[in-house]
Amino acid sequence: MNSNIVMAAEGDPRKVTRGFEEATKLIEIGEARFSRFLEDSELSVLNRESGEWVSVSTEMYELIHEAYRFASETAGRFDPSVLGALEDAGYDRSMDEIRARGAGPSTSRRSRGHGEFLATEFDPPTSAIRLPSGVRVDLGGIAKGWLAERAARVLAGFSTACAVSAGGDLFAVGLPAGDSAWDVALEDPRDERESLTTLRVGPGAVATSSVTKRRWHQDGRARHHLIDPRTGLPAESAWLSVTVIAPHATTAEVYAKCLLIAGPGEAEKIAARRKDITFIAVDGQAKLWGSSNAREFLNEAFKYA
Amino acid sequence: MKSLLYSLRVLIAAGSLGGFFGGWALFAHSGKPAAAVPEPPAQVVPAPSQSQDLSPLSLPQLQPVQPLQPLPSFSSGPRMRLRTGGS
Numbered sequence: 001m002n003s004n005i006v007m008a009a010e011g012d013p014r015k016v017t018r019g020f021e022e023a024t025k026l027i028e029i030g031e032a033r034f035s036r037f038l039e040d041s042e043l044s045v046l047n048r049e050s051g052e053w054v055s056v057s058t059e060m061y062e063l064i065h066e067a068y069r070f071a072s073e074t075a076g077r078f079d080p081s082v083l084g085a086l087e088d089a090g091y092d093r094s095m096d097e098i099r100a101r102g103a104g105p106s107t108s109r110r111s112r113g114h115g116e117f118l119a120t121e122f123d124p125p126t127s128a129i130r131l132p133s134g135v136r137v138d139l140g141g142i143a144k145g146w147l148a149e150r151a152a153r154v155l156a157g158f159s160t161a162c163a164v165s166a167g168g169d170l171f172a173v174g175l176p177a178g179d180s181a182w183d184v185a186l187e188d189p190r191d192e193r194e195s196l197t198t199l200r201v202g203p204g205a206v207a208t209s210s211v212t213k214r215r216w217h218q219d220g221r222a223r224h225h226l227i228d229p230r231t232g233l234p235a236e237s238a239w240l241s242v243t244v245i246a247p248h249a250t251t252a253e254v255y256a257k258c259l260l261i262a263g264p265g266e267a268e269k270i271a272a273r274r275k276d277i278t279f280i281a282v283d284g285q286a287k288l289w290g291s292s293n294a295r296e297f298l299n300e301a302f303k304y305a
Numbered sequence: 306m307k308s309l310l311y312s313l314r315v316l317i318a319a320g321s322l323g324g325f326f327g328g329w330a331l332f333a334h335s336g337k338p339a340a341a342v343p344e345p346p347a348q349v350v351p352a353p354s355q356s357q358d359l360s361p362l363s364l365p366q367l368q369p370v371q372p373l374q375p376l377p378s379f380s381s382g383p384r385m386r387l388r389t390g391g392s
Binding site: 003004006008144163165167168170172182183184185186187188189192195199206207208209210212213214241243256 | 386387388389390391392
């Protein structure tokens with residue numbers, strides 16, 4: 001999934017080391033299952049068979065069903081079936097390949113299907129899924145959160161407190177010894193080597209979506225990987241990044257993406273529907289904006305609209 | 306001559322005994338030596354109360370402040386610092 005995985009844990013070193021191994025195994029299995037860049041991944045098979053019933057693993061069924069629930073809850077603001085649009089924008093190969101050889105050419109051949117994801121059908125007794133014909137999904141973001149949380153729960157069985165971060169999606173179990181919160185540095189989206197502040201968060205999830213990380217040029221135009229399902233194009237937002245604190249990693253991941261795409265005009269309204277999330281957005285001048293409860297997690301003053 | 310010497314010894318002995326008992330009696334009836342006695346504490350004179358004459362202190366006008374910095378925390382091992390910034 002072209003993402004850095006970071007694990008941190010406290011406890012008996014031998015047990016923690018074993019926990020790292022088990023959590024790593026889970027992530028590797030997850031990547032082989034959910035990656036769209038692997039031809040033989042379970043997701044690639046499901047995408048190739050769109051329009052047909054496909055029996056899938058429990059994990060795939062669970063994650064697609066969760067994605068469906070979020071797509072419904074956000075009225076399509078979150079839509080994993082934007083894969084065609086993502087490929088049209090040039091993201092038809094891994095970021096490593098794009099950085100090495102450039103993005104794919106601009107096209108509209110593949111941008112069918114986004115917006116139709118809610119027509120996906122599920123058959124629980126057989127653990128089968130039927131994507132609408134022509135619809136293909138990208139689980140990159142939500143899969144990262146899903147794996148981070150599961151890996152953290154595995155690691156928690158071998159440690160007294162732990163956290164797993166998968167490409168910006170973080171899930172923490174317990175608290176560091178003698179501390180009342182986890183310190184999570186909020187990166188400056190203009191320069192990832194810098195931090196804007198340190199968040200103080202309890203057990204649970206923190207996820208950030210940014211338009212400055214996965215960027216490339218296509219036919220002379222700047223592109224990024226966050227597709228606005230309403231337009232099928234890379235989102236144009238006044239914010240550079242949105243960080244969400246939530247009880248679960250998939251919730252944090254999905255809402256970080258939705259709120260970034262929604263921007264200042266709609267973010268507060270969307271966030272207000274979920275009382276269990278807090279968001280902090282960063283604009284082009286590195287000013288922080290956020291929901292009314294965001295101050296509780298900040299070390300420094302920030303501006304609230 | 307012998308009687309003169311005898312008389313002289315008796316006189317010296319009697320004088321010694323008389324001096325001894327005379328000194329005893331003198332010391333027995335003299336005053337005791339002075340002891341180190343702490344000085345009595347100085348008497349505290351309460352200051353005259355003025356509370357009835359003063360108006361209550363007014364609180365300073367509160368200024369809006371930035372969110373409080375959390376107190377530094379301590380742990381036994383190196384702190385685990387995590388980052389979030391998207392990918």
